[in-house]
Amino acid sequence: MKSNDYQISSQKRGESLRVDGLSKCFGEVQALSEVSFRAEPGEVLAICGPSGAGKSTLGRLISGLDVPDSGSIQLGNVILSELSPQQRRVAHMFESLALYPTIDVQRNVASPLRAPSHRGLFSSAEIIAQVEEILTMMDIAHLGRRLPSELSGGQRQRVALCRTLVQSPSLFILDEPIGHLDAKLRHRLRGEITRRQRLLEQVTLWLTPDTLEGMAVADRVIMMIDGKVEQIGTPHEIYASPASTSIARLLGDPAMNLIDIWLMQEPGGLKVLCNGRRMNLSESLLARLKTNGQLRVTLGFPPLHTYLDDISVADGLQGEIYTVEPFGKYTLVTIEVNGLHVKAKMPAGFHAKLGDDVKVGIPVEHLLLFDYESGKLINDAVTPPKNKKKTAPTIFQNEECT
Amino acid sequence: MKEVRLENVTKSYDGVTLVIPGINLLCIRGEMLALLGPSGCGKSTTLKMIAGIESISDGAIYFDDTDVSDLDTASRNVAMVFEDYALYPHLSVFDNIAFPLSIRGMPGPEITERVERVLKLLGLRDISTEKVQQLSGGAQQRVSIGRALVREPDLIMFDEPLSHLDSDQKVQLRTEIKRLQQTSKLTSVLVTHDQNEAISMADRIAVMDKGILQQVDTPSAIYNQPANIFVASFIGEPPMNLLDAHYSSALGQARIHFGHYGEVAADQSVIPTLHQHGEGKALVIGIRPERVQINPDEASLLLSARVYAHEPGGDSDVVTLDTVIGRIVAEAPAPLLLVEGDELQIGLDPEHFYYFCKEAGHNLLEAS
Numbered sequence: 001m002k003s004n005d006y007q008i009s010s011q012k013r014g015e016s017l018r019v020d021g022l023s024k025c026f027g028e029v030q031a032l033s034e035v036s037f038r039a040e041p042g043e044v045l046a047i048c049g050p051s052g053a054g055k056s057t058l059g060r061l062i063s064g065l066d067v068p069d070s071g072s073i074q075l076g077n078v079i080l081s082e083l084s085p086q087q088r089r090v091a092h093m094f095e096s097l098a099l100y101p102t103i104d105v106q107r108n109v110a111s112p113l114r115a116p117s118h119r120g121l122f123s124s125a126e127i128i129a130q131v132e133e134i135l136t137m138m139d140i141a142h143l144g145r146r147l148p149s150e151l152s153g154g155q156r157q158r159v160a161l162c163r164t165l166v167q168s169p170s171l172f173i174l175d176e177p178i179g180h181l182d183a184k185l186r187h188r189l190r191g192e193i194t195r196r197q198r199l200l201e202q203v204t205l206w207l208t209p210d211t212l213e214g215m216a217v218a219d220r221v222i223m224m225i226d227g228k229v230e231q232i233g234t235p236h237e238i239y240a241s242p243a244s245t246s247i248a249r250l251l252g253d254p255a256m257n258l259i260d261i262w263l264m265q266e267p268g269g270l271k272v273l274c275n276g277r278r279m280n281l282s283e284s285l286l287a288r289l290k291t292n293g294q295l296r297v298t299l300g301f302p303p304l305h306t307y308l309d310d311i312s313v314a315d316g317l318q319g320e321i322y323t324v325e326p327f328g329k330y331t332l333v334t335i336e337v338n339g340l341h342v343k344a345k346m347p348a349g350f351h352a353k354l355g356d357d358v359k360v361g362i363p364v365e366h367l368l369l370f371d372y373e374s375g376k377l378i379n380d381a382v383t384p385p386k387n388k389k390k391t392a393p394t395i396f397q398n399e400e401c402t
Numbered sequence: 403m404k405e406v407r408l409e410n411v412t413k414s415y416d417g418v419t420l421v422i423p424g425i426n427l428l429c430i431r432g433e434m435l436a437l438l439g440p441s442g443c444g445k446s447t448t449l450k451m452i453a454g455i456e457s458i459s460d461g462a463i464y465f466d467d468t469d470v471s472d473l474d475t476a477s478r479n480v481a482m483v484f485e486d487y488a489l490y491p492h493l494s495v496f497d498n499i500a501f502p503l504s505i506r507g508m509p510g511p512e513i514t515e516r517v518e519r520v521l522k523l524l525g526l527r528d529i530s531t532e533k534v535q536q537l538s539g540g541a542q543q544r545v546s547i548g549r550a551l552v553r554e555p556d557l558i559m560f561d562e563p564l565s566h567l568d569s570d571q572k573v574q575l576r577t578e579i580k581r582l583q584q585t586s587k588l589t590s591v592l593v594t595h596d597q598n599e600a601i602s603m604a605d606r607i608a609v610m611d612k613g614i615l616q617q618v619d620t621p622s623a624i625y626n627q628p629a630n631i632f633v634a635s636f637i638g639e640p641p642m643n644l645l646d647a648h649y650s651s652a653l654g655q656a657r658i659h660f661g662h663y664g665e666v667a668a669d670q671s672v673i674p675t676l677h678q679h680g681e682g683k684a685l686v687i688g689i690r691p692e693r694v695q696i697n698p699d700e701a702s703l704l705l706s707a708r709v710y711a712h713e714p715g716g717d718s719d720v721v722t723l724d725t726v727i728g729r730i731v732a733e734a735p736a737p738l739l740l741v742e743g744d745e746l747q748i749g750l751d752p753e754h755f756y757y758f759c760k761e762a763g764h765n766l767l768e769a770s
Contacts, residue, residue: 050568051539152441182440182595184641187731191711191722209568216713216720235714236737252716253598254573304717323580325602328625328638329692332602334577341577345717348622354584 014041014201015076017062017171022071024057031057032227035071039203039220044194046206046214049224050250055207056095058224059173062205063090075170089117091169095176097160099148106131106144109162121168134162137192139185154181158189165196172197172204179208190217211250215239223247241368245375248300248368254332256302257342260372263289263297274317275338282315284364296372305363306344308333308352316359317342321352335360403589404465404556405431406452411461413447413613421447422613424461429557432587435618436604438597440636444613446561449593453559454478465556478557481550485562487542489549491535495526498534499548520548523586524578540571544578551588558590564599576602597637601625609633631686631763634756640691640720640731646760647687649676658687658752663726666703669752675766679759685766688756691720694732698749705730709744723748 017039024032032054039045047055060066062073064085073080080088091112099108112118113127122130135141138158148156157180164174177193178186194217197204208214214221215235223231223238231243242248248256262273270286272279281289289297309316319337326332331350335342335358342360352358369378406429413422422444429435437445450456452463454475462471470478489498499520503513521527524544534542543563550558563579564572580603583590594600600607601621609616609624609632617629628634635641647660649668656668656676668676679685698704707723707730719738723730725748732748740746757766 050570154441180441180595182636183597183639184636185440187640187720191713195711211569212716216715239714239716239736249570250568253569255570302717323577323584325577325580326622327598327601328622329690334581341574354581 015078015170015203016040017203017205018072018074019058019062020072020074022058022061022073023069024054024061024066025069030227032061032068035224035227035229037222037229037232039205041201041203042198043220044197044204044206044218046208046218046221047224048208048211048214048221048250049230051209052226053224054227055209055224056175057227059092059175059205059207062171063092063173064088065092086117089170090173091164091167091171092173093160093164093175093177095179097156099156099159099163101148104145104147105135105140105151105159108148108159109135109166112163112167118168130166131162134166137196138162138189154185157181161189161193165193169202171202173207174204175207176209177206178213179210186213193217211238212253223250241377242300243377245298245300245370248370252302252304254303254343256300256368257306258370259299259337259340259342261297261299263295275340277338279317279338280315281317281362282364285362285367288364288367289369297378298370298372298375299362300368300370301362301366303332303343303345305366306342307361307363308335308344308346309359309361311357311359313359316361319358319360321354321356321358323354324350324352326350403431403587405429406557406589406591407464408448408452409462409464411448411451411463412459413444413451413456414459420459420613422451425613425615427608427615427618429589429591430605431589433605434560434583434588434590434592434603436592436594436600436607437610438594438600438607439610439616441595442612443610445593445610447613448610449559449561449591452557452591453480453482479553479555480557480559481553481555482559482561483543483546483550483563485565487534487539487546487566489534489542489546492533494531494533495537495545495548496521496530498545499526499552502549502553516552516554517548520552523551523582524548538571539567540575543567543575547579547582551586556589558588560590560592560594562594563592564594564596572599579603597639601637609636611636627765627768628688628756629765629768631688631758634688634758634765638690640733642688642690642756643694643730644758645687645689645728645730647685648682649679649685650681651677658685658755660687660703660727664703664705666750666752669755672755672757672767675757679757679766684760686758686760688758689750689754691731691733692718693751693754694730695749695751696721696732696734696738696746698747699751702749702751705748705750707746707748709740709742709746712738712740712742 020036022032022035049055061068109131110127113122135144140155140158161177178189206217220234221238222229225246231238231247239251242251245258259274264271272281317337319335322334322336324333330348331346333344333346337360371378408425408427411425412420414420437448439445451458454473458471462469496517500513500517521530526544534545564575576599592604606620607624608618611632617624617633624637645660647658649658656673657665658668659665695702705725707725709721710724711722713720717736718733719736720733721740759766
């Protein structure tokens, strides 16, 4: 173990981060299990997942606020997990903000530059200039003399963000940095922050439950589910081939449609059941499914490529209009199919009455298949046909499909 | 359910500064009206005044023809649905929904009948005996909507009802609320900072800024015919591009000039309006990011652009571009194979321009 007074020197930046087998329990709850990843110098890495996925816990273990049960955290050649939080010099923006209530905005933002970790690095004039610059970038320079209690929620969040970004740390951790802001401000700031962070040599970890935000800001995205890393990839990779239905559920606004179906080989051909009722799929779709030969799969297809046809069209899933939500750019239509909801993004100006009968088209070229049991994406190129498990499912015995 | 009307309602906390300088607003019976605006715009204050949680400083609030201005919350028959559900965690779904009725001493059989009706309406029958603490956030919020409905209130107030939910549950519940709204014709007021929630659920949206109503209209009118620069730039993701410009008809050619570096023939239909606004007078031209052409038509204003930033966004990607007339944000179907520093030609089609008075901010084509 390295000596206790070791501290990562402020000159030493641009190190890669390496997290190996990190696990943490809180009582009975396994908050993190075996989390491993790497981040390169200057990389902005988004850590996404629903609430309870372990994002904040991971952040707290890296900055030293909690101690892992096992695993290691390494920055360059330094084992971070052997250092105290002060020695690690991580700039960490908390979701709870944690501003000093009794000092004004300027002094809040300047506080880390005046702390021992930055001692001697900057003159007083430099500190004032840096604080001013970052406050201006966040549009709150005019609030410099206010106390945190005199600010709105969105303004307080920006102060906390400034206090984090102004530092020259070993690593940045931003925990939901722009969540409380309105859309206009969020769009501008996410662009400015990522551009700034990419020019720096340090790694930035951007924690957010909003996967679209993560995709917009990051070079790569880590998808966490239930304390585990479920997928790591570029935004495009994750969007095009989500590793599981748990991830697919979090991608897009709205996320892709996911429908569980049973496939049964019968003398007349392949029979498809969905939510206990028979479903007619197009020939091209059936051809795609046949090559998989799975007994039970989940179909995934994006609302953008889901289309609606007149009820007289032979192909497509029969359903009825459940809601119509006219967004400016497009109209989001929810269709009830066999008691399930399917969403389609239609052009702006699309009209339909609630209860109208329609046919829903599934775009074969945009169709993803997931294993029903595990939820994992099935790569149809490598999955051999298997039809051995022929236990009769009970759920549709009393339905019209018999 | 009743109609709600605010007449010249003002609010001041200190007797000097008016937080709400005078608001006139109508929530028609059977509609959901959303109050939308940036933080500090007065939307929550307005909601609290309607509910009777905050007093009004002047003016009057009517439920149908009854002046309720001086009634306290309990006497207004208003139900609230909050961001954090505010349920009794140890009680079952049924008992949580029944609670407002049982504390009023309603007879058991009537309670059961009313609660059953609400459970059915919200699809909660299968989980009616479960304790609410075991449910997902989305299901808990459905229970709190049920608790609001069961009282058969005159008005339901939704205060940031989806803010605590994960994205998939948020999308699901907003669809459910929209459906409930349309099938049950509730009269409701929604307060949110999230424009997608307002657009998706509300029949009409009241956009507020600094305590003042900017526009009250249907979601599509707010998007397609914004009343002014504030509404235009606040509604829409990414926000609308706003470019300084002016109009001239020198040599008989009606043209729009962007500084000294870009100009394009004005659309025939807008020439009279531009003429009336005045030649050379400052304009702001708005164009939505999804209308910026990455593969431009010849008729458009063509601009050389350099990629400043590229943000992948799922169905579509967003690129920020530097041009001679300023920074322009474009949105196009993904994946857009552009990286920082790439150069390309983009087009701005005058057919998709919005025209605002730079000085007063109003939309020149929508001015009444």
